[in-house]
Amino acid sequence: PGMPGTLLGHGTGAGERLLAVTFNDLAVGGREAELERAGTLAANPRLHHVVVTGGEETLPYADLDGPLTDEPGPSLVTAALHRARLAAGSADHFTGYGARQVLDAHPARLADLLMDRKRRHLVRPVAALTKADGSVLVPARVYGAARRLARTPYRAGLDGLAERLMHRRFDDPGGAVGASLAALAWGGPGPAARWLTGEALAEVSVRLQSTAHRAGGGPGQRPGDYRARAALARHAADLRVLEQAAEIRSQRLHAPFLDNQVVRACRALPETLRVQPGARAAILRTVLKSSGVADLPPGWGTPTQATATAAARAGLRLAADPLIALFDAPLLADAGLIEARVVRKALRAAAAGEPLPLDGLADLISLELWLRRLLSRRGTCWTGTPARARAVPAGIAPQRRAVSSGG
Structure with a gap:
């Protein structure tokens, strides 16, 4: 503490305890072993452990409103979860x-x-x-x-x-x-x-x-x-x-x-x-x-994907109605990439628990969301001033003008 280059913790002074964040999905459960391992590691006096709990509001598809990203991606449907976890972090958050x-x-x-x-x-x-x-x-x-x-x-x-x-x-x-x-x-x-x-x-x-x-x-x-x-x-x-x-x-x-x-x-x-x-x-x-780090708890380094899969299915089940409405008149169908009724049928089946590839549905939903956000932004972004057409008839020399450019 106090030495040059010391990492900043969750506060503003050098040498403070580093903030360790663990997410606990209360709507699904199944993270007990992970929380126990995190608590064991966080017993280190140099760490300040914070457990962020999330309910149905952090499930996938719970919050589909968000900014327009550079490109579509599966993270669009899980943004609420990541935002809740990152909001508890510091100015520099390692993941x-x-x-x-x-x-x-x-x-x-x-x-x-x-x-x-x-x-x-x-x-x-x-x-x-x-x-x-x-x-x-x-x-x-x-x-x-x-x-x-x-x-x-x-x-x-x-x-x-x-x-x-x-x-x-x-x-x-x-x-x-x-x-x-x-x-x-x-x-x-x-x-x-x-x-x-x-x-x-x-x-x-x-x-x-x-x-x-x-x-x-x-x-x-x-x-x-x-x-x-x-x-x-x-x-x-x-x-x-x-x-x-x-x-x-x-x-x-x-x-x-x-x-x-x-x-x-x-x-x-x-x-x-x-x-x-x-x-x-x-x-x-x-x-x-x-x-120099040797006392790691048993099971550390081998997280399971079962919890993420259960959360995706639970989120899809809770958000089934708005997701089906999203594909009433999808832009993907206008582009000839999908048939809306086929995707709506798949969403109903997945929400009912049928073994369909959930990551495929997440891809379609995130792409449809991204296209809609892109379309809603049209006309709101400055793209440069187009060259004005010359209004002076041919053969007539235009008068010189002094143009002042205001910042």
């Missing part, structure tokens, strides 16, 4: 956003291991998927999909994706095994693709085929590395949407896991380590231990 995308191994990296003839390193991740699914057929299915991807050139992968879109062949939403099998490809239909019109899918299919024919030798990367970089790029782009949609005045949001040097360091980790179950927590514990 773990991006840790999963930077440290976890994309399922397509299993194909990279086969290309390097490192088959034995597939045993533990495949065993974990088998345990999660409970089927003895999982190892053969996963190994077969990874082997096909390892032998599939980039151009053939794009051609296959174009054909799938043309014939509307989509993977049914499933658990960890289904998601892993769907990810073992050069590319796949997005979660919202099943609700696009045939014309829109045909247009995307034609563009994919054109890209495949121009691809030549491909992106110069192996499939797992290629898919991991693409997933990280999409996630990082959505952080910019989150910053704008949930902006707190005079606050700077920092995501250290998306720092260039951190990303490079994580990319240098061997794939044989990254694909192992629990690799993210093991890596972070090793790094912190070397920095």
Whole structure:
């Protein structure tokens, strides 16, 4: 305390306790273990722990009014939650956003291991998927999909994706095994693709085929590395949407896991380590231990996505009526991208609990919201003064004028 460069805490003086914020979703629950771990860490006298509680007002889709962001993104439908959490933070707020995308191994990296003839390193991740699914057929299915991807050139992968879109062949939403099998490809239909019109899918299919024919030798990367970089790029782009949609005045949001040097360091980790179950927590514990932080509570570094999924379903159920009204006359339908009645039917089914891809519906809803905000802003932004047409007849020299430009 008092030394130059000391981090500021939640107050204004150097050396004050750092503010640690934990969000507790009361409308869904299931965060008891996370709160217990946070409380254990916050027992450090250098930390001031604040638990932000949120009810139905912070569920996804609870507050769909917000600013116009640079581009659409899934964060538009969860802005209320992030705004409540960030509002309790300091002038500089650090978040773990991006840790999963930077440290976890994309399922397509299993194909990279086969290309390097490192088959034995597939045993533990495949065993974990088998345990999660409970089927003895999982190892053969996963190994077969990874082997096909390892032998599939980039151009053939794009051609296959174009054909799938043309014939509307989509993977049914499933658990960890289904998601892993769907990810073992050069590319796949997005979660919202099943609700696009045939014309829109045909247009995307034609563009994919054109890209495949121009691809030549491909992106110069192996499939797992290629898919991991693409997933990280999409996630990082959505952080910019989150910053704008949930902006707190005079606050700077920092995501250290998306720092260039951190990303490079994580990319240098061997794939044989990254694909192992629990690799993210093991890596972070090793790094912190070397920095003098060793007494971490059990279960730290392995948060579950189940709570986020439950919150998304609960928010969709509570906001079903206004969301259905949003698609009474959607701009996406005017553009020929969707059929409004199809999306309304999907929203009713998802609100009733049917196993539909909720992230796909979030993509459609956020895009429709963004288009409406963009349209409402037309005519309200200065875009430059157009050049005035010359009113002087040809052949008559205009008189000189002294023009004074007022600031």
